[in-house]
Each structure stands twice: as C-alpha cells, then as structure tokens.
Amino acid sequence: MRLAACLSTAAISSAWAASAPATVRVDYQHSGDAKSEQYAIERVLIEPLPWPGNLDKRIDQTNRGVNKFEVRDAVSGELLYSRGFSTIFGEWQSTDEAAKLKRSFQESLRFPKPEKPVTVSVLKRDDSNHFVPVWSVNVDTDAQDVIKKQADSGLKPxxxxxxxxxxxxxxxxxxxxxxxxxxxxxxxxxxxxxxxxxxxxxxxxxxxxxxxxxxxxxxxxxxxxxxxxxxxxxxxxxxxxxxxxxxxxxxxxxxxxxxxxxxxxxxxxxxxxxxxxxxxxxxxxxxxxxxxxxxxxxxxxxxxxxxxxxxxxxxxxYYTSPVAYQSTGQRNEPWEPNVTAMKDPAQLKWKQYLKASTPLPTPWPKQVYDEASRAYQKKRAELRAADRPEAEMNVLFKTDLARSTQLLNSAPHRHTIGAFEGANYESTGYYRPEMQCIMFDRSEKFCAVCRDAVAAMIDLYVPAKP
Missing domain, CATH: 3.40.390.10 (Collagenase (Catalytic Domain))
Known part of the structure; x- marks a missing residue:
C-alpha cells in the first residue's frame, strides 16, 4: 500500500471527510424496448460516506457516453454538476430480445449534495451526436422522503x-x-x-x-x-x-x-x-x-x-469475435474517441497524429487477418461445443495472438497512426487509429489515441499539476 508522505490512510480519510459534502444517489428505473424508453424515479438517498470527488471538477467536458446527466439549480438553472455515462439498458436495446418484449433496469446517478433543490436531467445523443434532454426530475435533497440514514453494513474497504x-x-x-x-x-x-x-x-x-x-x-x-x-x-x-x-x-x-x-x-x-x-x-x-x-x-x-x-x-x-449486439447496418459516427466512421477524412478525430503522407483509409493485411480469424473462430466454436477444458481455449487464444502479432509486425504501416478499417464489431465502415491496441486484441498496450483518451479522463478527476 502506498501512502502520501507522512500521512496514514486514516488521517487522509479524516481530512477528506471533514471538508466534503454528502453524497447524493438518485435511483431510478429505466425501461422500454428496442424503439422506446421511459424513466421513473425510485428513491433518493444520502450515502454513508462524503462525496469523494474534486469540487473544482464538477463539469464534464470530455463529451463521452451515450448519455449525460446534469444537476442544475431548480430556480436559476445554474449547472452544478454533470457527467457522461452509458447504460446496460442502452446495450440491451440492441439485442434481439429488445425487439420482442419490454424490460426494466435500475440505474443510479450520484453527485455532491447541493444546498438547494435541483433539477436532475438525463440527456441522450441524437443521430447527430448532440445531447438532447430525455427525462428530468426535481430533487430536494433535504425532503422528508429522502433516505438519510441506513443500517451499518459492517463493511470496511x-x-x-x-x-x-x-x-x-x-x-x-x-x-x-x-x-x-x-x-x-x-x-x-x-x-x-x-x-x-x-x-x-x-x-x-x-x-x-x-x-x-x-x-x-x-x-x-x-x-x-x-x-x-x-x-x-x-x-x-x-x-x-x-x-x-x-x-x-x-x-x-x-x-x-x-x-x-x-x-x-x-x-x-x-x-x-x-x-x-x-x-x-x-x-x-x-x-x-x-x-x-x-x-x-x-x-x-x-x-x-x-x-x-x-x-x-x-x-x-475488434470485429471478428461474437457479441450480443445486433448490427443496424447504419454507420453513424461513434461518440467513442478511438473509432470512427470517417465521414469526413479531413476532420478525423485524431487528425493531430496524422502525417500528410498517410493514406486514408490506411492499408493493412486485412484479408489475411480475416481469413485466419475465421479459422480461429471456427475452432473456438468447436471447443466450446465440445465443452473442452478452459486450458485448451487459452492455448487457442495465445496461438491466435501470436499469429496476428507476427502478421501485423511485418506490415508496412505497423507503427502508423491512420484509419484502419475494421472496428466497433464491424468488418467494414468503421476504422481504428492503429493496427494493434489492447482494445483490438489481447495485446498489452494502448494505442496513442486510447492513451490520450485515458489521460483526458484522469484530468477530469484530479487537480491540474502546478
């Protein structure tokens, strides 16, 4: 365990708790089917521990997530807190089951306790990737029906x-x-x-x-x-x-x-x-x-x-492994920072990394990769159908990683940042920044674009370095 200089964990926790506001949690139901969704508030709680976040970092400007929630002063409309997020419901909407029935999922929003009543709003991206309001509820965190005390669980981190x-x-x-x-x-x-x-x-x-x-x-x-x-x-x-x-x-x-x-x-x-x-x-x-x-x-x-x-x-x-989601056939620009539909190559998300000489799309040995992947996926399905030991599957995974790494290492654009077709579970129409990344296969490193995306999220939570 690493501790800040001359401070015990207890001292750190005590200093934090003395100055932090309480933590509010709004639990609600998110329900619907493939073509509709509804929201309904369930309860408002004050959690046992103070707010863990930095109060100078209350507004999210990273533009991540399918959704975003905002907490605004109920009278003035001042934005007090915001965060992007995605939901399990949103993933379920893309499954076959969502076309057949309605389901409800419980979700939560957490934010530092405000001094006055607030309006909590959930926003969702439209087809142009703009956030638009889909639900809002007024919350008075001092109201009588707010759960302000819970039984001691006895759990200690x-x-x-x-x-x-x-x-x-x-x-x-x-x-x-x-x-x-x-x-x-x-x-x-x-x-x-x-x-x-x-x-x-x-x-x-x-x-x-x-x-x-x-x-x-x-x-x-x-x-x-x-x-x-x-x-x-x-x-x-x-x-x-x-x-x-x-x-x-x-x-x-x-x-x-x-x-x-x-x-x-x-x-x-x-x-x-x-x-x-x-x-x-x-x-x-x-x-x-x-x-x-x-x-x-x-x-x-x-x-x-x-x-x-x-x-x-x-x-x-990746795009060759089976997933639960069903493709719509559309190729809208994804909000995620590391994949693109490349509607406008001149405005590529990671254009700051591009060299003038880099072709878009950027060639890579995709046909060879795809042929080997089909054979690999067939073998994977056979092992699973035969209920073979997990050790055999692990050998297959390692063999596949070694095969793809060798193939990519010999490719002309191995260390190029460009736009390589095949990403976001789709073989065509979506592009990734580099040939290999921990988000592409079971390799060990993030590509440069993913590294930047991670660093930007860290910056949202920690004070700026002097």
Whole structure:
C-alpha cells in the first residue's frame, strides 16, 4: 500500500471527510424496448460516506457516453454538476430480445449534495451526436422522503493503493463476487495483483499517484459466480454472472441496487468487479462498472481492457469475435474517441497524429487477418461445443495472438497512426487509429489515441499539476 508522505490512510480519510459534502444517489428505473424508453424515479438517498470527488471538477467536458446527466439549480438553472455515462439498458436495446418484449433496469446517478433543490436531467445523443434532454426530475435533497440514514453494513474497504485525499485522486473500487469467507485472502491478493498490473500499463503507469484503489467483497456460500450456459448457478451478493444477453463470455451484474448498497461503503468514482472464476470473461459499461475473471490466465488483460471501457469510454476495436449486439447496418459516427466512421477524412478525430503522407483509409493485411480469424473462430466454436477444458481455449487464444502479432509486425504501416478499417464489431465502415491496441486484441498496450483518451479522463478527476 502506498501512502502520501507522512500521512496514514486514516488521517487522509479524516481530512477528506471533514471538508466534503454528502453524497447524493438518485435511483431510478429505466425501461422500454428496442424503439422506446421511459424513466421513473425510485428513491433518493444520502450515502454513508462524503462525496469523494474534486469540487473544482464538477463539469464534464470530455463529451463521452451515450448519455449525460446534469444537476442544475431548480430556480436559476445554474449547472452544478454533470457527467457522461452509458447504460446496460442502452446495450440491451440492441439485442434481439429488445425487439420482442419490454424490460426494466435500475440505474443510479450520484453527485455532491447541493444546498438547494435541483433539477436532475438525463440527456441522450441524437443521430447527430448532440445531447438532447430525455427525462428530468426535481430533487430536494433535504425532503422528508429522502433516505438519510441506513443500517451499518459492517463493511470496511481494504486500502490497496492510497495516494492522498479522495478529492484529489481518482478513486477506484475493486469489488469481489464469488469469493467464499475462506477465499477473502485470495480476493485481497487478486485485487492487489491486478491493481499493480494496471500501473505497469501506460498511461496509468505515469499517473499512479493520481489514483486511490480500495477493495471490498461480501463472502458467498459457494466459490465462483453463475454461468447459466453450463448449468452453473451460484447465489452471490452482487449477482454478477456470465452469459449476459446470451453472450457466453459477457459478465455483468443486473442488480444495480445490490451493487450500490455494497459500493457505498467505500469512497469511489469507478468500480471493477472481480469474479472468482477461471473462465475467460468480462465486461465494461462507461461510467457504470467493469468486470473481469480474476483467475483467468488472461486476467491482466481483462482487467485493463474492460476498465478502458468503463473508465475512458473506449470502444472495442475488434470485429471478428461474437457479441450480443445486433448490427443496424447504419454507420453513424461513434461518440467513442478511438473509432470512427470517417465521414469526413479531413476532420478525423485524431487528425493531430496524422502525417500528410498517410493514406486514408490506411492499408493493412486485412484479408489475411480475416481469413485466419475465421479459422480461429471456427475452432473456438468447436471447443466450446465440445465443452473442452478452459486450458485448451487459452492455448487457442495465445496461438491466435501470436499469429496476428507476427502478421501485423511485418506490415508496412505497423507503427502508423491512420484509419484502419475494421472496428466497433464491424468488418467494414468503421476504422481504428492503429493496427494493434489492447482494445483490438489481447495485446498489452494502448494505442496513442486510447492513451490520450485515458489521460483526458484522469484530468477530469484530479487537480491540474502546478
């Protein structure tokens, strides 16, 4: 554990708590189907711990997320707080199920307690990528029906990496699910191991002292989380599971209330859930949480890749692996900073990196890559259908990574920043900045554009350097 000079964790926490406002959480229901959505407020709570964020960094100007929420003074309209985010509901809307029925998902908005009544609004991007209001509710955080005190859970966070007062740091909470009481030491070791790995990856490495990392877990009766496609069902405090939306490797929890009730016992702005399983899997929702299988051979990669989604709003750059989402066939410009539909090559998102000599689109050995990927995906499906051991799948993953890395290393534009077709789950029509990146395959590094996107998000939470 790293501590600020001459300060204990308790002293840091005490100084932060003395000056910070309370934390408000608005829980609401987000429901609908593929073509409609509705919102309804459920409750307003004051969380047990003070606001962990920097009050000088209240307004989000990063332009990330499908949605954004704003907190405004109810009388003057002054903008007091804003953050971009995405939702599980938004992902579900693109699945086959959403075309057949309506579902409801619980979501939460958290912000520092205001002194007066406020209007809380949710905005959503339109087809032109502009945020437009879709729902608002007036909130008086001093009203009688606001939940101001909750039973003591007895949960105490483990300080994994503490660099200073929460107001001056990015607070990441690592949560565990599927760890029995006898495995609590394993959870702490997993959390420390993966936090340590995060700080070996640029740009997190260079910003290690801008982070606090905490860990918390509620023991489960059985080891591991549910994996319905294999008939495995385990009860757990967070309800994390595989097979979300029918995608076997996709791990999420749909129990937002359980997540928030446990998380509120630690200072946090971001959450990564470790599931105590060996089977490869994970997930990440911008501004909500990310997940990773802690005992997988690929846990280091999963932890960083999925955190890239959750923390920085990075898009997946791969396009050959199966996903739960259904393509609409449209090629609108994505909001994510690392992929583009390249409607206007002269205004490419990352044009500051381009050389005048770089062709757009930028050629790469796509045909060879695609042919090998089809063979790889066929073998992957065969292993899964035969219920082969996870070790065989890991060998396949490693072989595929070595094959693609060798192919890309020999390509003429290996170190070029351009626009390489194939990204955002689509083989054509979307482009990524570099041939290889941790958001493209299971490699170890972010590309330059992703590094900038991560650094910009860190800047949103920590004070400017003198």
């Amino acid at each position: 483990i300080p994994v990496h503490v660099s200073g007062a929460s107001a001056d740091k990015v607070d990441l909470l690592i949560m565990g699910d599927g760890y029995t009481q006898q495995e609590m030491a394993k959870f702490e070791a997993d959390a420390r191991r993966l936090a340590k790995h995060l700080f070996t990856v640029t740009p997190f490495k260079e910003h290690e002292n801008d982070f606090n990392i905490w860990a918390i877990a509620v023991p489960t009766a059985e080891s591991g989380v549910s994996r319905p496609s294999t008939g495995v069902y385990h009860a757990s405090a967070l309800g994390a599971r595989y097979d979300v939306f029918g995608s076997e490797r996709y791990i999420l929890t749909l129990d937002n209330q359980a997540l928030r009730s446990i998380a509120q016992n630690a200072p946090y702005e971001f959450i990564e859930i470790l599931v105590n399983n060996q089977t490869y899997g994970g997930g990440g929702i911008f501004g909500q949480f990310s997940t990773a299988a802690a005992s997988s051979d690929w846990s280091n990669y999963l932890f960083v890749h999925e955190f890239g989604h959750h923390f920085a709003g990075l898009a997946d750059e």
